[in-house]
Amino acid sequence: MTDSSSPRRSAYARLLDRAIRILAMRDHSEKELRRKLAAPVMGKNGPEAMEATPEDIDSVIQWCFESRYLDDARFTRLFIASRSRKGYGPARIRQELNQKGIARQEIEQAMYECETDWQALAREQAERKFGTPLPTVFAQKVKVQRFLLNRGYLMEDIQALFTSRFV
Incomplete structure (x- = not known):
């Protein structure tokens, strides 16, 4: 019984x-x-x-x-693609992956292998938020920089937005 x-x-x-x-x-x-x-x-x-x-x-x-239901490498690749499509930069994506328990070496390998143009993505996000001609006045440029830094973009990618326009 x-x-x-x-x-x-x-x-x-x-x-x-x-x-x-x-x-x-x-x-x-x-x-x-x-x-x-x-x-x-x-x-x-x-x-x-x-x-x-x-x-x-x-x-x-x-x-x-x-059974291949769980694969941290696949998860990392898909997560990077998903978050970059949502407009987040590499620094923020790395931080989120770290919080999800992915090893730093796996993160760096996946970031290296991903074919994301972070500068183009940063430009797209800045233009979506601030309009097509990006601001040239210092105070407005600082707002763009702060916005992109909060989204997780690297400073060199952000600075390239303002220097490449005049070249």
């Missing part, structure tokens, strides 16, 4: 289903997936703690890597 309080499926099986559902939505880094798998699940009566052990989580992560 079975105990009525025990779950019908093992914690590992439920954890694996949860991981696949999470990864079906979008790619995640290993650190993100671990955090989400360890977090309580929202049930009908509020958050419910998972009975999964750290070993269960490790096993699920390992299975996801082996």
Whole structure:
């Protein structure tokens, strides 16, 4: 006879289903997936703690890597492409990837391999925000620089916007 309080499926099986559902939505880094798998699940009566052990989580992560559902290099490439399409610069993208648990070496390799023209992207963002002839007055140029720095562009890319116009 079975105990009525025990779950019908093992914690590992439920954890694996949860991981696949999470990864079906979008790619995640290993650190993100671990955090989400360890977090309580929202049930009908509020958050419910998972009975999964750290070993269960490790096993699920390992299975996801082996099945190619989880790939930090692919995640990094897709994240760089996504964030650059949204107008963010390389410094901000590096910082966000670092927060997501991607190793600095992997970040630098992916940034090197990506074919993004950061100067062109910075120009596009500045023109979208401040208009086609970029300002020439110092006070207005400072606003453009501050905006682009906050978006994560490097100072040399920002300065190239103002020097290349006169060449």
